[in-house]
Amino acid sequence: MQLEVKGLKSGYGKVQVLHGIDLTVQSGAITTILGANGAGKSTLMKTIGGHLPIIEGEIVHNGQHLNEIGPLHVCMAGVGLVPQDKNVFAELSVRDNLQASAAAFEGAEERVAEVLKRFPILQERGNQLASTLSGGERQTLAIATALVAGPDILLLDEPTAGLAPIFVDRIVGWVEELAQDGTGVAWVVEQNPEKILAISEDAYVLDAGRVTEVLKSKSLLEPGRLEEVLLQVHA
Numbered sequence: 428m429q430l431e432v433k434g435l436k437s438g439y440g441k442v443q444v445l446h447g448i449d450l451t452v453q454s455g456a457i458t459t460i461l462g463a464n465g466a467g468k469s470t471l472m473k474t475i476g477g478h479l480p481i482i483e484g485e486i487v488h489n490g491q492h493l494n495e496i497g498p499l500h501v502c503m504a505g506v507g508l509v510p511q512d513k514n515v516f517a518e519l520s521v522r523d524n525l526q527a528s529a530a531a532f533e534g535a536e537e538r539v540a541e542v543l544k545r546f547p548i549l550q551e552r553g554n555q556l557a558s559t560l561s562g563g564e565r566q567t568l569a570i571a572t573a574l575v576a577g578p579d580i581l582l583l584d585e586p587t588a589g590l591a592p593i594f595v596d597r598i599v600g601w602v603e604e605l606a607q608d609g610t611g612v613a614w615v616v617e618q619n620p621e622k623i624l625a626i627s628e629d630a631y632v633l634d635a636g637r638v639t640e641v642l643k644s645k646s647l648l649e650p651g652r653l654e655e656v657l658l659q660v661h662a
C-alpha cells in the first residue's frame with residue numbers, strides 16, 4: 428500500500444518547480460518533508476494530489492498509476508490531500524463540508540457519522556459555518572474531510588502552521604494513531620518540526636525542487652543536526 432514517486436517533474440505553466448523527485452511513503456509510517464520557503468514542498472503535495480500537470484515521472488500507489496487522473500480519482504484511489512490553505516468550503520457548515528467530501532463514496536452518511544465520532548469538536552460545531560471556526564478547528568475539519576474518504580495514504584501540507592500548541596499536540600496525536608492503524612502519512616513541516624520528527628520514520632530534505640537528503644527522522648533530533656542539514660542546502 429505504499430506510494431512511490433519516481434523522477435517527478437512539474438510546475439506552473441512554463442515555470443518548472445520540481446526537477447525529478449523520488450519519494451516513498453510507506454504505509455503505517457510518517458514521512459516528514461522539510462525544506463526552506465519555496466523549496467517545492469507544496470508543489471510536490473499538489474502534484475501528487477492531482478492538482479498540477481506532470482511534466483515527467485511517475486506516481487504509483489498500490490500498483491495503480493496516478494498520473495493525470497485528476498484530484499477526485501487520486502482521492503478515490505486512496506490518496507488524500509490536506510492542502511495548506513483553501514482546504515475547507517468557508518461558506519458551508521461543518522457538517523455540509525463533510526457531506527460534500529463524502530458524497531462521491533458509498534455509505535456517505537456512515538462515513539460522516541464515523542468522522543464526527545472521532546472528532547467531538549466537529550460534532551459540537553456541526554451547524555457552524557467553516558468561516559467562523561478557529562484556526563485549529565478549521566484545520567481539524569480539513570483533516571476530517573480528507574478522512575471521510577478513508578485514505579490509505581494521507582498528504583498533509585503544514586497542518587499545524589500557526590496553530591496553538593494544544594491543537595498541534597492534538598493533530599500530532601491523531602496522525603500518530605492513523606499511522607499506527609496502517610495509514611501512510613507524508614507530512615510537510617516548516618516550523619517546529621521536532622514533534623513530528625519524533626514520531627516519523629524518514630525525513631526528506633528538499634531544496635530548489637530536488638531531494639537533497641533522505642535521513643532517519645530521529646537523527647535530526649540530535650542537537651544542532653536539523654540546523655546543519657537545513658543550512659547545508661543553502662551553502
Ligand SMILES: Nc1ncnc2c1ncn2[C@@H]1O[C@H](COP(=O)(O)OP(=O)(O)OP(=O)(O)O)[C@@H](O)[C@H]1O
Pocket residue numbers: 439442444462463464465466467468469470471617
Ligand atoms: N501558482 C504558482 N504559479 C507560479 N509559481 C508558483 C505558484 N505557486 C508556487 N510557485 C513557485 O513555486 C516554487 C515552490 O513553491 P512551493 O509553494 O511549492 O514551495 P514550498 O516549499 O511549499 O514553500 P513554503 O514553505 O513557503 O510553503 C516557488 O518559487 C513559488 O514561487
